[in-house]
Amino acid sequence: MTPPDGSLVDGIPADRVGVRDRGLHYGDGLFETLAVRAGEPLNWEAHLERLEEGGRRLSLPVPPADLLLDEVRRVSGGVDRCVVKLILTRGEGGRGYRPPDEARARRIVIASPWPDYPPERFDRGIQVRLCRVRLGRNPALAGLKHLGRLEQVLARAEWSDPEIHEGLMLDEPGHPVEGTMSNLFLVRGDGMLTADLSAAGVAGVMRRRVLEAAAGLGIEVVVRELTMEDICRASEAFFCNSLIGLWPVRRWLLEPVLEHDDWPLTRRLRNRLLEQGWLP
């Protein structure tokens, strides 16, 4: 079977979009990255809720859920596994930065092959470096999965070593926030910590699922500004997103290097997520 590589623009098969699209010009839009199995996007309701929250914050009307779901299914071609990226932009129009008075979202739905992350990454854990590029703080954009991701691009460009699997990003004042493509959780004692995202970071769907799974297991999660000391004092740490699931940290490439050789609480959480059907 050929890998899915199709795309729809406003529901019509197309691999191009207008050069005047505000998504291209200004990053004026939102996206969701979906793990799709046999045409069904995992955690669809959670993705949709985040999209709607983003739409509210950007005053960008989100198209009907049924329409979006239909387009995700169509573009996936029903293959066993693939990734579908659902992009909403504010389309064309407006004068300069000013959005058009009657905003209408343009839908760009793109299928890609399932990434070949080695399945043993959970069992063996990952190596994580500290990125030099930081996350600017801006409550107006924080939490949103918007189209302006140059900070992540520059951070991810800092390394090419395939044995380094993720990079930790700090906000401008130096608080750990998340990975370049994932959210971060730290284990301390019986509980967990994760970064408050009210000024920087992306509120990931898998992060939300982890919070729900932790609640289900009675594990307390404190959401607050993190420090490097929190990382040093954690007994376990993991990064998560909708495609990778949970990746526990084996080695933080800091000075000095920090190592974790087991992650029992992360394992419990992951089992819970598997039971709920929330992991790809």
Next chain:
Amino acid sequence: MTPPDGSLVDGIPADRVGVRDRGLHYGDGLFETLAVRAGEPLNWEAHLERLEEGGRRLSLPVPPADLLLDEVRRVSGGVDRCVVKLILTRGEGGRGYRPPDEARARRIVIASPWPDYPPERFDRGIQVRLCRVRLGRNPALAGLKHLGRLEQVLARAEWSDPEIHEGLMLDEPGHPVEGTMSNLFLVRGDGMLTADLSAAGVAGVMRRRVLEAAAGLGIEVVVRELTMEDICRASEAFFCNSLIGLWPVRRWLLEPVLEHDDWPLTRRLRNRLLEQGWLP
């Protein structure tokens, strides 16, 4: 004559670009907005230098200047006046945020009609409001004219009153930085102030020309972090960009409202810029 509305993608007439372009997905690219007269972009060398500086910072190779200039001329159709937006994206490729190892810029060159800003805006001055949306601080992106401009979009969406001509944007801690689409200069005594852009803001080409014109006139310009008090204490203020030239402030819509009824130093500067051929 019909207004120019053509576009070139990598030198080929096209009004569409691939849906997988990294400019759309991540804001991974740069742009220049050019005032073009009879095919000749104003301040071309200055635009080119900024583009090359941006390319260095993003590790995005800027195509040869001759090629870019040729495409700007072609797309303008030689009309008396138009705007040409020159966008460079990192094209397609790479895995997620990670840029492809062999970066190559995609060129998107788009002509638009000259905007109908009333010419009396210089003589009468403009009204400026204070935007609620702020600019995140990030030295990795500061100064760059990159494709992630959602802060400006949200700030510009705060008002629709055509009698308000620009919005003042503060950085996160509350320092005045620039307008939604322009840079800000303040006059105090015999000299001027403008914001330091090492953590937020766009280093505008007209800002550079103003600095050069001020130097030519022996006017001292202090570049530093600004405060709201600097705005209150200024005897004149103006916003500038490559299309509007200089717009002096008649009224700051602050509490209390601040008014300026003349702008002699701004006038001197503007005459100098006109003599140099730097204003559209």
